[in-house]
Amino acid sequence: MGYTTQGIRNIAFVGSAGGGKTLLLESLLLEAGAIRSKGSLQRGGTVSDFDPQEKRLQHSLDPAICCFDFNSTHINVIDTPGYPDFLGRTLSVLEAVEAVAIVVSAVNGIDTLTQRLMEFIRERGLCPLVVINKIDSRDARPAAVLDELRAAFGPECLPLNLPANQGEAVADSFFTPAVAVTNNAVRDAATSGHAAPTRSPATATSNGRASVPLTPDFSSISAAHTQIVDQVVELDEDLMALYLEQGAELSPEQLHNPFERALREGHLIPVCFASAQSGAGIPELLRILDQLMPNPTEGNPPPFLKGAGENARRVEVTPDPDKHVIAHVFKTTIDPYVGKLGILRVHQGTLRQGSQLFVGDARKPIKIAHILKLMGKDTAEVPRAIPGDICAISKIEELHLDAVLHDSHDEDQYHLKPVAFPPPMLGVAIEPERRGDEQRLADTLHKLMAEDPCVRIEHHAALNETVIYGMGELHLRVLLERMTERYGVHIKTHPPSVPYRETITRPAEGHCRHKKQTGGAGQFGEVYLRIEALGRGAGFEFVDEVVGGAIPGQFIPAVEKGVRQVLSEGALAGFPIQDVRVTVYDGKHHPVDSKEVAFTSAGRKAFLEALQKANPIVLEPVMRVEITAPSSSIGDITGDLATRRARINGNTALPNHRATVQALVPLAEISEYQLRLKALTGGEGAYAMELSHYDPVPVRRQQQLVQAWRPRADAD
Ligand SMILES: Nc1nc2c(ncn2[C@@H]2O[C@H](COP(=O)(O)OP(=O)(O)OP(=O)(O)O)[C@@H](O)[C@H]2O)c(=O)[nH]1
Ligand SMILES: [Mg+2]
Secondary structure, three states: OOOOHHHEEEEEEEOOOOOOHHHHHHHHHHHOOOOOOOOOOOOOOOOOOOOHHHHHHOOOOOOEEEEEEEOOEEEEEEEOOOOHHHHHHHHHHHHHOOEEEEEEEOOOOOOHHHHHHHHHHHHHOOEEEEEEEOOOOOOOOHHHHHHHHHHHHOOOEEEOEEEEOOOOEEEEOOOOHHHHHHHHHHHHHHHOOOOOOOOOOOOOOOOOOOOOOOOEOOOOHHHHHHHHHHHHHOOOHHHHHHHHHOOOOOOHHHHHHHHHHHHHOOOOEEEEEOOOOOOOOHHHHHHHHHHOOOOOOOOOOOOEEEOOHHHOEEOOOOOOOOOOOEEEEEEEEEEOOOEEEEEEEEEEOOEEOOOEEEEOOOOOOEEOOOEEEEEOOEEEEEOEEOOOOEEEEEOOOOOOOOOEEEOOHHHOOEEEOOOOOOOOOEEEEEEEOOOOOHHHHHHHHHHHHHHOOOOEEEEEOOOOEEEEEEOOHHHHHHHHHHHHHHHOOOEEEEOOOOOOEEEOOOOEEEEEEEEEOOOOOOEEEEEEEEEEEOOOOOOEEEEEOOOOOOOOHHHHHHHHHHHHHHHHHOOOOOOOEOOEEEEEEEEEOOOOOEOHHHHHHHHHHHHHHHHHHOOOEEEEEEEEEEEEEEHHHHHHHHHHHHOOOOEEEEEEEEOOOEEEEEEEEEHHHHOOHHHHHHHHHOOOOEEEEEEEEEEEOOHHHHHHHHHHHHHHHHHO
16 A cells, blocks of 8 residues: 555546446556456446346446556546436445546437536535546547537536547547647648648557557647636636746646646536547546546545534544544445445544544444455455545444544534435335244345435334335335345335325414323323424424423423324324424423323324314425436327326427426326336336425315325224
């Protein structure tokens, strides 16, 4: 381990499924000499798609971490799944890197996922790089895709190299300006009908294996060079004077610092071209990672906060090897054989084998027995991890996703600014096939949730139904298969009930005097409360306005407990209640007979009484749905949506005769949409959806739901 923090590069490969991230990483590993031959997706043998499920589906399902050395640089690459179903897994690993390479297919161009990823990159202050891959493909349209990028993300998307010789190679336009100029002369000579000079230095080849003159497929190398240098020097007055006034040619070394600043500040989005298949552009990409991507001291500092809620304040964490240790767990995996693996990024201090660390605010430290470097599924033990590095620690049960590890109580309450993960909305109700497997199923669900921030489990006690929610059909399929294959739990599934909610529409008051006298000590508690509606999506607020100790402070939590029982059980149709404020403002106690159970019961009944008077209604989830399909089927799709109480927000044309439709649709109307869309588009359509908001259900539906619940409620 001969590298320093300045010698580390951390980069995640993100982008739409099938863009070529996994193969690109494989090609880089080969180029850097970390593997001897390149695996292929079709044969199921790449370093980062090692899981049997990934091999079968030919898609990455989990982020994979690889590392390799190149020159004196240590490069950690995280290959992420591009399928939108796994977005949660992808976003959570972006906490560990300074730089993100968005891999875009030169055939398909950008889509809404690419845009969403770029938004996230900007919001978190990460440094972007765009790799336009598949330039070898017959249908590649690299110039058009570059235009699409500029239209979507701005004119600061500037190429570091250009595809050349019909996509067989790339021609560098950043590092070697001298070659660039001559190259341009070659090109100009070619276009003006002159013979190219026989002594051509323009042979800096794409893969260093062949030596052929390079002719860019569009634009010119000198124009690309000038554009990017102009953009970078804008951030350095001295260099600008040297360059613009004195006409000096600037070296990549001179441009290094303003280049890093431009990346950090979003002033530049460098673009490069490659073919993971043919190897074109791979040596150039390696050089870009090595020489242009930020090291951990150059990226924007990680957004660490101390304290919770409104009291949280930003704290400085620096990659100094001698300061206290601060490391962040950005991924956990549970392997039935190896056990739990926590994968972490060291942000400050040096992590040493045998040292003791606190997990979050725990008082008792854990001992770090092994520190591992990861290469896909393989691990290698190392004695320490320096700041900026990515490593794993094994067999520590206390570790969980997003935990912060530290070696001093000074750093208690440190956490990274939370990521707003997309809420999983597609659910399937599950139960074990074998009676008696309930506990194993519960344990397995717990493990799945611990690995993936976009898995949610809900247990509807009233319906005795356990529902697992994921981001889409593939996500759920992968989760269910994993339960059986990895954890040996066989399950039955059925469509879940829609997660309706209840709320109120006007303020009301509730009162309950709970009094029981049975032989010995009695129970006494009295509660007055009022309730009012909050804005949609506000959740629940509990306010204590009791004065003069009418209800002693120690019993207030008991009142809240009673209220919360009703909150989860519902009062109208058996669904959880939301967007309500409950204010307890008066009550009575008894010096001997007041007990927690009495106040819990009084709180519960007072709340129920208030709810009956507050005109409760049932709310249904409304989904923001985006459907992508061939343009020819868009008419059928919007026609079908109209029968599903949908509100269509618009549609957008995409390249290759495709289009997207954006609509708001109640979940109840679209829960089985997968099959319908397949039929409407001949299997060519895809859709993604996420929760938009909750709206009142139509009156008839509400009546049905209330009637369905009433017999059960009355039986209680
Ligand atoms: N022609 C061509 N095909 C490529 C290239 N790169 C990847 N492919 C093919 O494209 C398909 C998808 O490649 P992957 O590397 O799995 O794509 P990915 O971005 O990792 O996809 P997800 O893991 O689903 O996000 C595979 O069949 C690859 O062989 C390329 O440069 N040119
Ligand atoms: Mg992949």
